Amino acid sequence: MTTHTAPKAHTVELAGGEIHILEAGSGPPLLVLHHSTGALGWRPLHEKLAETNRVILPDMPGYSRSTLPEWARDPRDLAILMLQLLRKQGLRDVTLVGLGFGGFVAAEMATMNSDLIGRLVLVGAPGIKPPEGEILDQMLIDHGDYMRMGFRDEKTFQKFFPDLENSDVRSLWEFNRVMTARVCWKPYMFNRRLPPLLPGVEIPTLLVWGEKDRVVPMSIGREYARLLPNAKIEIVKSAGHLVDYEEPEKLARLIQSHAR
Amino acid sequence: MLVGYFTERPYQDPKSGLFGATGKDIQDLSLSNIDYDAMLGADLYNRYLDEKVYCEEMGFDAIMFNEHHSTPFCMGGVMNVEAAIVAKTTSKVKIVLNGNILPIWDDPLWLAETLATIDMISRGRLVTGWVRGTGRESVSHNSQPPFNWERFQEAHDLVVAAWTRPGPFRWEGEHYDYRYVNPWMRPYQQDPHPMMMIPGVVSRNTVAWAARHKYPYVMLSTRIEPTKLSFDYYREVAREEGYEAGPEHIGYLWKVHVDETEELAYETGRKFLQGPGNIFLEGSRGVASPVLQNLPGLTDRNNLLPTGQVGFVAASRGRSTSDADYSKPRAAATRAKAVKGAPKAKAPVAKAPAQPPAAAMAASYDEQLANYTIITGTPKTVLPKIRHVLETLRPGSVFFWDGDGAMTHDDTMRSLRLFGSDVLPAVKEMGDELGLISPFDRNPMHAPPIKGGRRAKAPAKKAAAKR
Numbered sequence: 001m002t003t004h005t006a007p008k009a010h011t012v013e014l015a016g017g018e019i020h021i022l023e024a025g026s027g028p029p030l031l032v033l034h035h036s037t038g039a040l041g042w043r044p045l046h047e048k049l050a051e052t053n054r055v056i057l058p059d060m061p062g063y064s065r066s067t068l069p070e071w072a073r074d075p076r077d078l079a080i081l082m083l084q085l086l087r088k089q090g091l092r093d094v095t096l097v098g099l100g101f102g103g104f105v106a107a108e109m110a111t112m113n114s115d116l117i118g119r120l121v122l123v124g125a126p127g128i129k130p131p132e133g134e135i136l137d138q139m140l141i142d143h144g145d146y147m148r149m150g151f152r153d154e155k156t157f158q159k160f161f162p163d164l165e166n167s168d169v170r171s172l173w174e175f176n177r178v179m180t181a182r183v184c185w186k187p188y189m190f191n192r193r194l195p196p197l198l199p200g201v202e203i204p205t206l207l208v209w210g211e212k213d214r215v216v217p218m219s220i221g222r223e224y225a226r227l228l229p230n231a232k233i234e235i236v237k238s239a240g241h242l243v244d245y246e247e248p249e250k251l252a253r254l255i256q257s258h259a260r
Numbered sequence: 261m262l263v264g265y266f267t268e269r270p271y272q273d274p275k276s277g278l279f280g281a282t283g284k285d286i287q288d289l290s291l292s293n294i295d296y297d298a299m300l301g302a303d304l305y306n307r308y309l310d311e312k313v314y315c316e317e318m319g320f321d322a323i324m325f326n327e328h329h330s331t332p333f334c335m336g337g338v339m340n341v342e343a344a345i346v347a348k349t350t351s352k353v354k355i356v357l358n359g360n361i362l363p364i365w366d367d368p369l370w371l372a373e374t375l376a377t378i379d380m381i382s383r384g385r386l387v388t389g390w391v392r393g394t395g396r397e398s399v400s401h402n403s404q405p406p407f408n409w410e411r412f413q414e415a416h417d418l419v420v421a422a423w424t425r426p427g428p429f430r431w432e433g434e435h436y437d438y439r440y441v442n443p444w445m446r447p448y449q450q451d452p453h454p455m456m457m458i459p460g461v462v463s464r465n466t467v468a469w470a471a472r473h474k475y476p477y478v479m480l481s482t483r484i485e486p487t488k489l490s491f492d493y494y495r496e497v498a499r500e501e502g503y504e505a506g507p508e509h510i511g512y513l514w515k516v517h518v519d520e521t522e523e524l525a526y527e528t529g530r531k532f533l534q535g536p537g538n539i540f541l542e543g544s545r546g547v548a549s550p551v552l553q554n555l556p557g558l559t560d561r562n563n564l565l566p567t568g569q570v571g572f573v574a575a576s577r578g579r580s581t582s583d584a585d586y587s588k589p590r591a592a593a594t595r596a597k598a599v600k601g602a603p604k605a606k607a608p609v610a611k612a613p614a615q616p617p618a619a620a621m622a623a624s625y626d627e628q629l630a631n632y633t634i635i636t637g638t639p640k641t642v643l644p645k646i647r648h649v650l651e652t653l654r655p656g657s658v659f660f661w662d663g664d665g666a667m668t669h670d671d672t673m674r675s676l677r678l679f680g681s682d683v684l685p686a687v688k689e690m691g692d693e694l695g696l697i698s699p700f701d702r703n704p705m706h707a708p709p710i711k712g713g714r715r716a717k718a719p720a721k722k723a724a725a726k727r
Contacts, residue, residue, distance in 0.1 A: 140399070142551055174556070178406055181556040185404040 017067025025050030033102025048252035062179030079108035093118035126189035133217030152240035198227035210239030261691025262698035264322030318680025329400035347382035359389030384448035395552030406557030462568030471497035478511030486566035507656030529636030535666030639682030
């Protein structure tokens with residue numbers, strides 16, 4: 001794939017800490033919130049989205065290079081910080097894309113401030129206690145195996161991470177899940193105070209689920225669709241939880257057709 | 261010298277086929293309690309409690325309990341209940357709890373009340389230790405690993421305050437909030453509170469913390485040489501704090517089995533490594549779950565004692581013995597590198613060879629006998645070996661670990677009887693001869709200040725500032 005954009009790296013000071021951001025493209029702003037494993041740099045999804053939008057990819061507080069807010073105890077704390085980031089950057093009418101855990105944070109943001117967010121996209125997002133099935137608990141399995149379960153199958157996982165045990169990516173995940181354990185240990189990956197607020201969110205929302213998601217049950221997607229007044233759901237065939245890794249172009253097209 | 265007895269109270273089920281030479285290995289937290297037999301549990305609890313009473317009759321100064329959760333190797337999931345029972349069924353022995361797992365308590369004030377009650381019923385015989393727990397405990401009682409050390413320290417401070425500070429007062433900490441701390445009970449021991457002992461195996465933080473508080477530190481069945489170095493570290497911190505640590509600040513627990521003949525002792529001692537023994541111990545048939553030992557933020561894996569460098573200890577805790585840990589400075593560089601380049605799809609490469617399993621790195625039974633982490637024999641032959649350990653480590657408190665693994669009640673009672681008739685009197689004489697002062701002979705918390713301690717003046721200053 002040819003590189004259309006070279007992302008620009010910069011930092012923003014927020015609540016006494018630093019937020020690291022990668023950014024590229026022009027057009028309506030589009031903020032991407034990463035999985036609980038953290039963002040692995042500028043990937044094909046971001047590149048594709050940057051063809052039509054100004055794409056902003058922060059490391060959420062406590063993840064990767066951004067400062068860990070010692071006081072944070074809840075994904076809602078991250079949501080507040082991410083809204084402060086939007087305000088501080090003067091961003092309005094943003095298309096907010098949340099991948100996995102980032103989608104949980106994005107849903108929390110949407111319940112707090114609909115003015116800054118023009119469109120919402122939740123991809124395999126937890127946040128609701130699944131009516132059926134269970135969210136895969138990353139704390140009780142090897143973290144490499146957790147990532148492995150994010151892919152539709154072993155072959156695809158091996159394609160991306162052929163030498164996981166010796167890779168820096170593995171230690172990045174180990175580092176990042178400390179923050180996840182600080183804000184999301186219990187209840188694991190959902191908030192009982194989120195669903196009652198969702199009917200008040202009128203932002204047009206696109207829900208995307210990988211057909212073979214083994215991490216976040218699709219019953220959660222259907223629950224989001226039931227509770228959000230302006231939501232539709234798209235199933236990506238043959239993708240697992242990590243739709244952004246496995247089907248970046250399909251996902252980019254879905255987001256672009258929904259985005260500002 | 262204080263001489264105590266300890267067993268983990270294993271859940272021995274000969275029908276299960278899960279343990280011992282005839283059974284299969286188990287991985288930590290891999291068993292369902294559907295197989296738990298409460299009739300058997302009733303027998304075992306009563307057996308272990310009876311053995312404790314017999315320990316007192318045989319002349320032990322102390323009986324030690326520990327606590328683990330969701331595991332067959334230790335039935336002490338509610339150690340304080342056992343302690344409360346022996347508080348009433350014994351009259352002289354110290355009741356050593358090593359220890360309550362502070363971070364998993366959401367209401368440590370209740371713990372302060374529980375322990376004060378035990379101290380009163382036993383008329384001041386409680387020795388209360390504190391531990392951080394392993395990953396198993398954090399998972400079983402769902403306590404956030406990243407806050408484990410903070411909660412340990414704050415819960416301890418709260419318990420001590422509840423015991424020593426006149427109530428009512430308000431407690432508003434980082435992890436615990438109380439609007440009314442005023443328990444209607446106070447511990448029997450008030451100089452300044454019940455005796456404490458802090459057990460440990462690998463964490464430097466815990467040693468330093470114990471030394472700063474002048475609490476005796478007890479090493480649990482670690483190899484002799486690194487144990488000595490870990491005690492040196494305690495003494496080093498003590499000197500920084502402005503006092504000289506003596507034998508009263510040091511304790512050691514290790515496996516000693518006494519029997520009627522050399523042969524019987526040797527064969528019975530082998531049972532330490534059979535049955536549902538503690539998975540962290542050398543030769544155990546159990547396997548620690550690496551996932552549980554590496555819960556996010558639970559321990560600082562680069563802040564280990566010399567005991568933690570022993571290959572077996574590292575492997576049994578699911579830790580790499582190589583430089584593969586994620587210390588903060590290293591992680592910063594790693595993180596920067598990891599996020600810089602998005603991984604590209606690559607051709608699969610061969611996997612790195614796996615770490616040798618803990619079992620393969622463990623010393624065999626005979627090796628452990630040779631390095632004295634297990635001592636077996638007749639009273640006559642165990643005494644010189646015990647003396648060697650006492651001379652090398654100079655602990656003011658020792659605990660003999662026996663009656664564990666696959667040992668039966670009869671095995672245990674034979675050993676306890678011989679301890680009483682022929683071993684304990686001689687060991688106590690050795691302790692006197694070697695000047696191994698126990699914490700009950702000289703209160704470790706009243707260690708006098710020394711000249712030239714690097715922080716000799718700092719604590720006084722700090723205390724003044726607080727007032």
